Amino acid sequence: MDGFSDFVKAVWDDCNISGSSSFVLAKKLNLLMSKLKVWNRDVFGHLDTKLGDLVEKFKELDAKEQLQSLS
Numbered sequence: 142m143d144g145f146s147d148f149v150k151a152v153w154d155d156c157n158i159s160g161s162s163s164f165v166l167a168k169k170l171n172l173l174m175s176k177l178k179v180w181n182r183d184v185f186g187h188l189d190t191k192l193g194d195l196v197e198k199f200k201e202l203d204a205k206e207q208l209q210s211l212s
Contacts, residue, residue: 142184152176 158168205211 148180149173149177 152173153169156165156169156172158165160168202211
């Protein structure tokens with residue numbers, strides 16, 4: 142996805158956490174995870190809802206096709 146690598150790098154670089162290496166890594170990963178969840182929702186939206194809407198549209202088209210041919 143375009144911009145994904147830049148997004149991850151920006152989040153990672155903007156973290157100013159001090160402590161042991163393992164502590165810093167754990168905190169950065171937790172922060173990145175929460176930011177990625179928001180990014181995913183903003184970029185892709187709610188895929189389950191979108192998929193459900195598309196399935197309903199296909200069902201409607203199938204029902205119309207039973208009554209008349211579609212072009």
